[in-house]
Amino acid sequence: xxxRFFARQWKRMIIMSLFILLVVxxxxxxxxxxxxxxxxIRGDENARLVFVHSRLPRTIAVxxxxxxxxxxxxxxxxxxxxKFMSSxxxxxxxxxxxxxxLPFIFFGQxxxxxxxxxxxxFALLSTLLFTAVINRLKIREVVYIPLLGMMYGGLIxxxxxxxxxRFAEVGAMEFLQQxxxxxxxxxGDFRFVWIVSIPLVLAVVFATKFSIIGLGADFAxxxxxxxxxxxxxxxxxxxxxxxxxxxxxxxxxFIGLIIPNMATSFYGDNLKKSIVDLMLFGAVFVLLCDIVSxxxxxxFEMNVSVTISVVGGVVFMMYLLRxxxxxxxxxxxxTVA
Amino acid sequence: xxxxxNIVQSYGRDKEILKDVSLTVREHEITALIGANGAGKSxxxxxxxxxxxxxxxxxxxxxQDIRNIKSNELAKHIAFLKQSQQLAIRITVxxxxxxGRFPHCGGKLGDEDKRKVAEALDYLNMGDMAxxxxxxxxxxxxxxxxxxxxxAQDTPYIFLDEPLNNLDIRYSVEMxxxxxxxxxxxxxxVIVVLHDINFASAYAHHIVAMRDGKIAKExxxxxxxxxxxxxxxxxxxxHIIDHDGKxxxxxxxxxxxxxxxxxx
Numbered sequence: 001x002x003x004r005f006f007a008r009q010w011k012r013m014i015i016m017s018l019f020i021l022l023v024v025x026x027x028x029x030x031x032x033x034x035x036x037x038x039x040x041i042r043g044d045e046n047a048r049l050v051f052v053h054s055r056l057p058r059t060i061a062v063x064x065x066x067x068x069x070x071x072x073x074x075x076x077x078x079x080x081x082x083k084f085m086s087s088x089x090x091x092x093x094x095x096x097x098x099x100x101x102l103p104f105i106f107f108g109q110x111x112x113x114x115x116x117x118x119x120x121x122f123a124l125l126s127t128l129l130f131t132a133v134i135n136r137l138k139i140r141e142v143v144y145i146p147l148l149g150m151m152y153g154g155l156i157x158x159x160x161x162x163x164x165x166r167f168a169e170v171g172a173m174e175f176l177q178q179x180x181x182x183x184x185x186x187x188g189d190f191r192f193v194w195i196v197s198i199p200l201v202l203a204v205v206f207a208t209k210f211s212i213i214g215l216g217a218d219f220a221x222x223x224x225x226x227x228x229x230x231x232x233x234x235x236x237x238x239x240x241x242x243x244x245x246x247x248x249x250x251x252x253x254f255i256g257l258i259i260p261n262m263a264t265s266f267y268g269d270n271l272k273k274s275i276v277d278l279m280l281f282g283a284v285f286v287l288l289c290d291i292v293s294x295x296x297x298x299x300f301e302m303n304v305s306v307t308i309s310v311v312g313g314v315v316f317m318m319y320l321l322r323x324x325x326x327x328x329x330x331x332x333x334x335t336v337a
Numbered sequence: 338x339x340x341x342x343n344i345v346q347s348y349g350r351d352k353e354i355l356k357d358v359s360l361t362v363r364e365h366e367i368t369a370l371i372g373a374n375g376a377g378k379s380x381x382x383x384x385x386x387x388x389x390x391x392x393x394x395x396x397x398x399x400x401q402d403i404r405n406i407k408s409n410e411l412a413k414h415i416a417f418l419k420q421s422q423q424l425a426i427r428i429t430v431x432x433x434x435x436x437g438r439f440p441h442c443g444g445k446l447g448d449e450d451k452r453k454v455a456e457a458l459d460y461l462n463m464g465d466m467a468x469x470x471x472x473x474x475x476x477x478x479x480x481x482x483x484x485x486x487x488x489a490q491d492t493p494y495i496f497l498d499e500p501l502n503n504l505d506i507r508y509s510v511e512m513x514x515x516x517x518x519x520x521x522x523x524x525x526x527v528i529v530v531l532h533d534i535n536f537a538s539a540y541a542h543h544i545v546a547m548r549d550g551k552i553a554k555e556x557x558x559x560x561x562x563x564x565x566x567x568x569x570x571x572x573x574x575x576h577i578i579d580h581d582g583k584x585x586x587x588x589x590x591x592x593x594x595x596x597x598x599x600x601x
Contacts, residue, residue, distance in 0.1 A: 064592075078426065081426075157566045206437075206535040207446030208439065208443075209444065211426065211432075212436055212439065214424065216419075221388055222386070222388075222412065223436060223440055223490070224408040224410070224411060224412030225408035225439070227406070264426075265427070268427050268429060268470065269427045270428045270429070273432075301492070
């Protein structure tokens, strides 16, 4: 037990050091190279302004969004008991987009708070609908569910696109295009990404309950848990995280899918023990992607969602293939035995 | 004390799964539920644990209707393990057993909880496997881990739904011996659904045979494991032999089964 304990501590130390290193790097990189943390601390007024109003909020946004999406992904996977579920593969993101588009079309440009509220309501309703349908269908092959979810998301996107064409005169098309670009360089402020910290705290508080529902409804009921209520709580948290990160930084594809899968292979699924590691892991991944996007054509920067899509897509394909191939392999073994 | 009174349970409009079932659970004994597929064994277990609330009739725990007991409170009295668990998440044996303490501590383990977890692990000889992940151990060990969890849950009543599913003979016997120990050494009351009549005959104190949603016969193994009772229950011809005072049922077709080609 003690050996394992130290192994866990080591892993945590490594991810911690990586995290701190990347946070510092992220704060130091920018088009004005003489503006760094040190300059800001020394009291250079210009440096302080850039630091407080641009660099720091950006890094905080990266960390919160990444940690949030990782937790959201893990919760969805626990609720659906499917390792391939996430806000990207269940249409949640697209529902959030539709939710932010509607007030824009009918009431004009809205504040981030209104957008987040609409995005949240749509994300929640859509996730409830999708999980209900999936449960009804009783699909055995786990890999079909993300594929179905992507099609479902595609349908919602198609609806949004059609709406934006219909209301092109108010600039809906440009709006839709803009919100679908994941970026940490948005002109707006990152204030509403702070909302993510609320569901994150909730997720930590209820960590054990979420792990238990991951073992199934009967298992949870045996331990005296109100299964439906905990599932509902998890889905509300997921929708809140998805909506607020979507409005603040746009879609960050694959994070909710690959980070929980990678992190749990290191730390296991007992959320009470591993949720902080999971958040750090997600943050490290996105910080890395963000730094890469800012460096490839310095001093300009690429959209972070492009980098994440490239890296995340490859990792996702690996998991998908392993899920399919691994599944077949296991089945073949079973028939032999 | 658990009393089942006049339970009628149906799915859909008119498909009755349980038809007026009444039963008093015998304390500190192993009660085995046997019967053909669809006889209502699992449904009865679900109703008795309030996993599915009773539609008509009631289940009383110490005289109180279990539908009116808070789920958290009920979980301190009744533990329920469904047929072999399919796992979607990666946790260690220790994590699982700690979950068993959830009804008592709500996830925040105190000293008492930790002691119970360690005891449960010890009792099922899983101490050195505590930090192993459940997907990395054998089916028999996993089943043992789940029993350890139930033990940590520390309930006087334990319900097991087909715990021998997917276990080979060695692990099945080991499992039943563990269940026997729960009763003889710890004074638990166990209700278990079994498919294999011979396991029921060998390990249960009391057998309840179900047919078409009703209790066809209940009593000690010597009264229930007889061709007279079993033939109608399973709609099959049984041949019962006596082996060291235990009834063993042979269920292959006796006339058609041919002798070994080589030894005649």
